[in-house]
Amino acid sequence: MEFKSLKNIETSFKQIRIIAIVFVVLCAGITGYSVWNSYAFAEAQRQKIYVLDEGKSLMVALSQDLSQNRPVEAREHIKRFHELFFTLSPDKKAIESNVSRALFLVDKSAFKYYQDMQEKGYYNRIVSGNINQVIRIDSVACNFEMYPYKATTYARQMIIRASNVTERSLVTRCDLINSVRSDNNPHGFTMERFEIIENRDLQTIDR
Secondary structure, three states: OOHHHHHHHHHHHHHHHHHHHHHHHHHHHHHHHHHHHHHHHHHHHOOOOEEEOOOOOOEEEEOHHHHHHHHHHHHHHHHHHHHHOOOOOOOOOHHHHHHHHHHHEEHHHHHHHHHHHHHHHHHHHHHHHOEEEEEEEEEEEEEOOOOOOEEEEEEEEEEEEEEEEEEEEEEEEEEEEEEOOOOOOOOOEEEEEEEEEEEEEEEEEEE
């Protein structure tokens, strides 16, 4: 009878140990799941930005990894430079304003082109001849495999005179480096070693 009692006590201890182990494992699992779920929730909340709309209401915006948007910003940076630098109207102040804004986006290599065209009287002929020059960007090819990034721009220039319209092919290339963002350089890039590798007439249409 005594032997049977001892056996029952030993069995009870084994059951208690098994229950305790199961309980500890279950608690550890619940704790781990809670921590992981809390981290995931906090990470999701960090992706949300609350924007105050003119002091009236809050809007929720989703943040994005900056590196994911850099290729788009690079192409827009280059496109903006070309639009400012090569879009000309027969107004000296408008030309100077556009060029000065464009030069914030590039190093001195583009300023040399500006000086050269200015010395040759190109801008004076635009003003005196009442000529408008408009640029259309066809494509911007950027290589982000190595730094500084290599970029080539393919565009068309329309030189609009009173008597005719001349279409020109414009191809340029440059290196892109990361820079500080500012009001004058919102995309945070600087174009280096800018050069025009093709600028030729395609056709002239009489008006």
